[in-house]
Amino acid sequence: MSSETTPPVSKLFFAEAIARALHEAMSRDPRVIVLGQDVGRYGGPYREFSGLHAAFGGRRVRDTPVAEASMVGLGVGAAAAGLRPVVSITYMDFLLLGLDPLVNYGAKLRYKTGGQLGAPVVVKTTAGARGQGVAHSQCIESWLVGVPGLKVVAPSTPADAWGLMHAALQEDGPVVYVDHKRLFPTAGELARDAVPVPIGRAVVRRRGADVTIATHSYMCRVADSAADRLAALGVACEIVDLRTLAPLDVDTVCESAARTGALVTLEEGQLACGIGAEVAYRVREKTGTMRVARVGALPAPVSSNPVLEAASVPGPDEVVEAVRGLLRP
Amino acid sequence: MIRKLAVPGPIEDVEELRVLMWHGGEGTAFAKGDLIVELETHKAIVEVRAGGPGVLRKILCAEGGWEKAGRALALVGDDPADPLPGSTDALEACPAEFDVV
Numbered sequence: 100m101s102s103e104t105t106p107p108v109s110k111l112f113f114a115e116a117i118a119r120a121l122h123e124a125m126s127r128d129p130r131v132i133v134l135g136q137d138v139g140r141y142g143g144p145y146r147e148f149s150g151l152h153a154a155f156g157g158r159r160v161r162d163t164p165v166a167e168a169s170m171v172g173l174g175v176g177a178a179a180a181g182l183r184p185v186v187s188i189t190y191m192d193f194l195l196l197g198l199d200p201l202v203n204y205g206a207k208l209r210y211k212t213g214g215q216l217g218a219p220v221v222v223k224t225t226a227g228a229r230g231q232g233v234a235h236s237q238c239i240e241s242w243l244v245g246v247p248g249l250k251v252v253a254p255s256t257p258a259d260a261w262g263l264m265h266a267a268l269q270e271d272g273p274v275v276y277v278d279h280k281r282l283f284p285t286a287g288e289l290a291r292d293a294v295p296v297p298i299g300r301a302v303v304r305r306r307g308a309d310v311t312i313a314t315h316s317y318m319c320r321v322a323d324s325a326a327d328r329l330a331a332l333g334v335a336c337e338i339v340d341l342r343t344l345a346p347l348d349v350d351t352v353c354e355s356a357a358r359t360g361a362l363v364t365l366e367e368g369q370l371a372c373g374i375g376a377e378v379a380y381r382v383r384e385k386t387g388t389m390r391v392a393r394v395g396a397l398p399a400p401v402s403s404n405p406v407l408e409a410a411s412v413p414g415p416d417e418v419v420e421a422v423r424g425l426l427r428p
Numbered sequence: 429m430i431r432k433l434a435v436p437g438p439i440e441d442v443e444e445l446r447v448l449m450w451h452g453g454e455g456t457a458f459a460k461g462d463l464i465v466e467l468e469t470h471k472a473i474v475e476v477r478a479g480g481p482g483v484l485r486k487i488l489c490a491e492g493g494w495e496k497a498g499r500a501l502a503l504v505g506d507d508p509a510d511p512l513p514g515s516t517d518a519l520e521a522c523p524a525e526f527d528v529v
Contacts, residue, residue, distance in 0.1 A: 110494055112446075112470045146471055229441075284441040284470045286494065 116257035120264035135187025171197030206248035232403035238368035262296030301348035307335030325418035431522035437497025479523025
């Protein structure tokens with residue numbers, strides 16, 4: 100017996116949290132497989148599949164050609180046939196190629212078959228601007244949230260990356276798991292006795308009485324930087340991390356916004372028909388009047404030029420400005 | 429003279445690194461170019477090599493431990509008899525070379 104006591108939390112990188120969740124799920128459930136580009140010996144484009152090929156072999160951790168429609172199609176089909184595939188689409192931009200099998204087959208399968216078949220597939224994909232130009236940078240999660248039968252999650256911390264992957268792998272239908280390039284360098288703590296993060300449950304990351312910022316994924320960190328600056332100006336921000344985008348946890352946002360009396364939505368994607376538009380409308384529907392401002396990307400492609408990239412996606416400056424504009428008497 | 433061996437930085441996007449392996453223990457003498465410690469980022473190993481001769485006096489961050497860019501990982505000295513200071517705040521950084529592998 101070891102005299103060492105196991106610490107109650109361990110610290111790990113974001114990618115390690117994904118790999119740990121997958122390792123645990125694959126150890127427990129032989130139906131869980133991984134398909135994608137470079138997921139095998141290479142360990143994943145962001146090392147998020149590291150160690151899985153060595154532990155579970157090439158039959159369960161399969162490299163695929165660069166053919167996203169086929170990859171998602173295979174995943175949906177394998178899910179319908181009884182497996183629980185995780186399909187890795189490296190850049191979210193290329194999920195577009197896989198939308199037909201995902202939206203028209205995967206998301207509708209249970210409905211179409213009267214519940215006889217389901218497609219419990221997890222499509223894991225990476226969004227976000229980080230120096231890779233127009234077609235490797237987009238945050239298009241808002242395109243997915245209106246698809247009945249499809250769930251969409253977007254963790255912002257290693258603990259949620261772990262907890263939402265476990266939750267996604269327990270679902271009966273397809274889940275799109277959206278992470279972000281700028282989250283991979285981050286580290287955070289994960290409790291030894293952590294349990295899956297329930298899908299459809301937002302969380303308050305920071306308490307404040309003056310304004311609610313509802314956001315998700317990497318923008319939680321941008322919101323936090325903005326909140327630090329606003330704190331110096333005497334404005335206390337409450338940050339709600341949505342965590343799941345479909346279904347949205349409107350209640351948690353409403354409860355916060357009702358207390359603070361003002362709501363700023365923040366997303367890295369486009370504002371038109373965006374997550375913020377949906378959140379703002381649904382909060383107003385429930386709370387009646389509510390001061391609302393939305394912050395999102397400029398209506399322009401994300402440039403490969405780092406100066407233009409930074410100008411096109413929201414940063415703390417834009418959040419501070421939006422909050423100050425909203426609270427100005 | 430006691431100097432601090434600090435986490436290199438800033439490295440873009442990297443807030444914290446993890447100590448993967450110390451190449452030597454407290455009291456180990458090293459020459460210029462010797463590998464002192466390997467650090468881990470989310471995707472790379474950073475080799476920290478001595479920029480000159482010295483002695484590893486005190487390890488402040490054990491293997492598996494985390495530290496932020498610019499913070500002290502260890503104290504190094506020229507003379508094994510130099511007394512160790514109580515705080516690392518005022519210490520100069522010791523010369524070191526960093527290779528991302």
